[in-house]
Amino acid sequence: MKADIVVVGGGIVGLTTAVRLLERGASVLVVTDEALPARTSSVAAAVWYPTGVRPGRATTVRAADTYAELSRQAADGVPGVTLGPCRTYTPARAAELPWWAKAVPGLRPLRTDEATGTWTHGWAFDAPTVDMPVYLDWLVTRFLAAGGLLHHRRVNHLSQAAVWAPLVVNAAGLGAGSLCGDPTMTPVRGQLVVVANPGLRTSLRVQDHPEGYTYVHPRRTDVVLGGTFDADRWDLFPDPATAAAILARCTALEPRLAGAPVLAHPVGLRPHRPSGVRLERDPHLLPGTPVIHNYGHGGSGVTLSWGCADETARLAAT
Numbered sequence: 001m002k003a004d005i006v007v008v009g010g011g012i013v014g015l016t017t018a019v020r021l022l023e024r025g026a027s028v029l030v031v032t033d034e035a036l037p038a039r040t041s042s043v044a045a046a047v048w049y050p051t052g053v054r055p056g057r058a059t060t061v062r063a064a065d066t067y068a069e070l071s072r073q074a075a076d077g078v079p080g081v082t083l084g085p086c087r088t089y090t091p092a093r094a095a096e097l098p099w100w101a102k103a104v105p106g107l108r109p110l111r112t113d114e115a116t117g118t119w120t121h122g123w124a125f126d127a128p129t130v131d132m133p134v135y136l137d138w139l140v141t142r143f144l145a146a147g148g149l150l151h152h153r154r155v156n157h158l159s160q161a162a163v164w165a166p167l168v169v170n171a172a173g174l175g176a177g178s179l180c181g182d183p184t185m186t187p188v189r190g191q192l193v194v195v196a197n198p199g200l201r202t203s204l205r206v207q208d209h210p211e212g213y214t215y216v217h218p219r220r221t222d223v224v225l226g227g228t229f230d231a232d233r234w235d236l237f238p239d240p241a242t243a244a245a246i247l248a249r250c251t252a253l254e255p256r257l258a259g260a261p262v263l264a265h266p267v268g269l270r271p272h273r274p275s276g277v278r279l280e281r282d283p284h285l286l287p288g289t290p291v292i293h294n295y296g297h298g299g300s301g302v303t304l305s306w307g308c309a310d311e312t313a314r315l316a317a318t
């Protein structure tokens, strides 16, 4: 199996990158060790919202590009992608716009009729939301239909990937650090509760809730309730007390959730890198084979996916 570029990692970051590289005319092989990225990408609540990631201009540009792409896909009817109303509540009237405001068209302060409980201030905008298992399936199908190659296999070092192509993309999420000797990669565990949708359409979130990170993200038939940000925790077992606390916080925010049947207790690991996403061309790691790193997206891998894929494709062309 030979290609122009090999992408290691078949989560949201690897697949969007692989699709963009193919669209730019390269032959692309994705090598990934599991058919479904079960610990991270398939678990994501997957609402466009920059969180758990280093703020800054580069992040805002990547988030803006992804917002535009996912909005186009929602309009085109891409499976699993919708654009819907979103409100983010703040403890007090904010003196400044959120740092990522330039990425979002139509961001406005909440109206008084959009308050809920004691939460009266914040911002409203339309946010792309993605049903990840459906969307990842669609990405794989799109990739294969465009001539991409997919190989399920573990890679222990990026030099193993270099036998398949003269350019390697490191998009292995939490696994990326050990592949390139970056010891700063750690998991940030997230626990969610999924309930049947009692007819909700609007995403609600409170980033600075005093009892813990809180969000309500309706999908077509269910609602994803969050959540936790548990630094440096690897376990994937849902904690019943945490689930009860998530349900209580979310029901206080959106009372129509009361009594909604619980469908699942997903737990996943965000690929956290304290200094932010690593997206750069690395000519030194492998002798004679350049590597482009695209990993460390923390809690925003969906939110930054297409922007980072575009940037990787530009780096591949240099």
Ligand SMILES: Cc1cc2nc3c(=O)[nH]c(=O)nc-3n(C[C@H](O)[C@H](O)[C@H](O)COP(=O)(O)OP(=O)(O)OC[C@H]3O[C@@H](n4cnc5c(N)ncnc54)[C@H](O)[C@@H]3O)c2cc1C
Residues within 6 Å of the ligand: 008, 009, 010, 011, 012, 013, 014, 031, 032, 033, 034, 036, 037, 038, 039, 040, 041, 042, 043, 044, 045, 046, 047, 048, 049, 153, 154, 155, 156, 171, 172, 173, 174, 175, 176, 179, 189, 190, 191, 192, 227, 267, 268, 269, 270, 271, 295, 296, 297, 298, 299, 300, 301, 302, 303, 304
């Ligand atoms: C509970 C939760 C909620 C979230 N909610 C949101 C949200 O609302 N919005 C948002 O933007 N983001 C959200 N995220 C974050 C988002 O899920 C991640 O940032 C994103 O999925 C990371 O994608 P990735 O492709 O980098 O990693 P992954 O999905 O982990 O994909 C990497 C792939 O590479 C493979 N791999 C790793 N090492 C190797 C190796 N050595 N050889 C071969 N293959 C390898 C892995 O098996 C995996 O399949 C959430 C995450 C969690 C856990």
